[in-house]
Amino acid sequence: MTETxxxxxxxxxxxxxxxxCAIDHARLERIASDIAAREGLFVILIHGAGSCGHPEARRFxxxxxxxxxxxxxxxxxxxxxxxxxxxxxxxxRNEGIEALGVHPLGMAxxxxxxxxxxxxxxxxxxLKHGVMPVLHGDVVMDLTRGASIVSGDQLVAHLAEAVQVSxxxxxxxxxxxxxxxTVMPRIDRNAFFASGIAGSQATDVTGxxxxxxxxxxxxxxxxxxxxxxxxxxxxAFLDLTDHGGTVVAGSR
Ligand code: IP8
Numbered sequence: 001m002t003e004t005x006x007x008x009x010x011x012x013x014x015x016x017x018x019x020x021c022a023i024d025h026a027r028l029e030r031i032a033s034d035i036a037a038r039e040g041l042f043v044i045l046i047h048g049a050g051s052c053g054h055p056e057a058r059r060f061x062x063x064x065x066x067x068x069x070x071x072x073x074x075x076x077x078x079x080x081x082x083x084x085x086x087x088x089x090x091x092x093r094n095e096g097i098e099a100l101g102v103h104p105l106g107m108a109x110x111x112x113x114x115x116x117x118x119x120x121x122x123x124x125x126x127l128k129h130g131v132m133p134v135l136h137g138d139v140v141m142d143l144t145r146g147a148s149i150v151s152g153d154q155l156v157a158h159l160a161e162a163v164q165v166s167x168x169x170x171x172x173x174x175x176x177x178x179x180x181x182t183v184m185p186r187i188d189r190n191a192f193f194a195s196g197i198a199g200s201q202a203t204d205v206t207g208x209x210x211x212x213x214x215x216x217x218x219x220x221x222x223x224x225x226x227x228x229x230x231x232x233x234x235x236a237f238l239d240l241t242d243h244g245g246t247v248v249a250g251s252r
Pocket of ligand 1: 011047048049050052053054057077078081136137138139149150151152153
């Protein structure tokens with residue numbers, strides 16, 4: 001049976017966060033060839049924004065919504081992350097994958113920063129017809145705030161549930177969820193609070209590792225586990241071998 005997998009690429013693994021929309025094309029080429037080498041998988045690819053979107057979202061204070069003076073931030077932020085999305089799609093297409101960019105701004109709606117609607121019928125159809133949808137964290141219209149930032153991790157959780165995928169993987173620039181410098185092989189809600197990660201400071205407008213694990217724990221409580229691993233281990237994750245990272249699991 002063909003598996004459907006959600007694979008998220010963290011923004012910091014495909015951009016240089018210290019630059020202004022500095023895309024790591026060499027890394028993208030390696031990831032695309034890793035994915036192209038695996039056949040018989042339906043992959044929904046989602047990527048973060050890194051330096052193509054977070055600086056704009058912060059400059060226009062979009063994490064706090066629209067205030068009458070920052071409306072232009074919707075266009076600026078969306079345009080920045082779309083530049084990255086084009087680069088991801090190009091890298092995949094260069095490897096012969098029929099990839100297509102799908103932009104949440106046009107298909108999703110938030111309320112107070114949380115995704116409340118996101119069309120998925122067309123994503124199922126794309127998969128059915130051999131197209132790999134490539135989505136990304138984005139600015140979306142928001143019923144309460146006017147506009148807000150929806151992270152790639154929120155999209156991962158939403159799509160994994162809505163499309164009922166068999167596996168969820170998040171490729172990051174660290175080998176997994178770290179506690180005292182060591183990878184935690186498994187984390188659930190209890191271990192999350194015990195580890196101190198829950199109280200750490202956010203590193204970007206959508207919450208860094210803390211935000212990621214919080215999204216995935218909510219997904220795990222609905223019965224869908226996910227995996228966080230280093231970007232160099234994408235092949236291992238897709239092959240169902242040991243990725244050396246962290247499994248985010250429901251509480252027992
Ligand atoms: O990098 C953020 O998505 P993330 C999206 O997955 C924007 O947190 C536009 C800042």
